[in-house]
Amino acid sequence: MQAVTWLKTTARFTNPVIAGLWFVVDRSRKRAGAPTVWAAVKECLDKLRDDVFPAETEFEYEHRVTLFRLERRWKWRLPPKRIRVLVPILRSGFTTQIASTVYSVDTEEKCEGVVGRTIASNKVVIINNLDDVGPNSDPEQIKKYARVTNVSEPHLMDWMNRHERRLPLSFCGMPLEVKNSPWGVVLLDSREPQAVSVKKRKLYELAGWLVGTLIERGGS
């Protein structure tokens, strides 16, 4: 009874707060998309990984398929600026789920990474036979790897030191459209030097189309 009385007396404050919370939760739910759809997208990434890369792999992280979404984020500097970035949101496998590297794609000249190059050029980008680079590699090799993959040397060094791993030897970035507008990139990376091939073009295209269609029908 006391609770009802309290609600009545505070309605003018609590009602807008409840409405605001409802709005935020509803927007978040719509943005997140249906969980079943994301489960299906994850299965697509896993299937693509299994079909493209060899089965005899010791570690999952040696062959990965990652889904990046194009987002707008604030860059906190003076003056603050909104930039376009590619954010990893889903990845194949079970032990490779933690992905945190965000790539800027502000302009075509300033795009970062193979994913940035993919979305800026609106083309499928395949890179094979990269140098086998690790934390103790020759600085010239690291410099060349950074140039080819469109990332800075400090970024590469930071990544290798954090993960204590050697870098991928091949990449394939595929642009992804949802509702006929750029949405993101599907990126394949592997420790095999020639893991991705133009000959498998139809398979990449099919997987990209399926992922895009699933997201369009029920994702965000």
Added chain:
Amino acid sequence: MSDWVRIEPDDIDQPNVERLGHVEITMLMSPYDVPRAVKGEYSRDIKKFVIELRYQTDETITSGDAEFAGISLWLGRSSGRIHRIDVDVDKLNVSSVGLRIGIEKALSAALDQLKHRPRYLNRVQNYDAALSAILRNEQRVFAELPA
């Protein structure tokens, strides 16, 4: 009623390979920009020769934004990709003997002009692919026109 002509992506999009030492960088067109099928037929209702292109995904198309001498291009509303080309054969003012060549020239000129519009700069590869898809299959696309 003419049939759709199926297009293989490998036929109209050759991989662009760049080598930096032993590193190999290959660029392919976005699969969304590659036409998957093409057909051409004369429409008696509008008295124009109509070429249609199909893609991996469907889209609402609009006309009126890209009108050139005798050529109307119907573009995807979001993407700007070419979905339909209306050719006003009478306006082209070419003899029936050189009709196909006349259409091809007018179409190339129209696409060249479209490519230079800032809004469509990122669709240049689609315009090249559309033209290539039509020219590679001209016998079947222009089957209803005099040779």
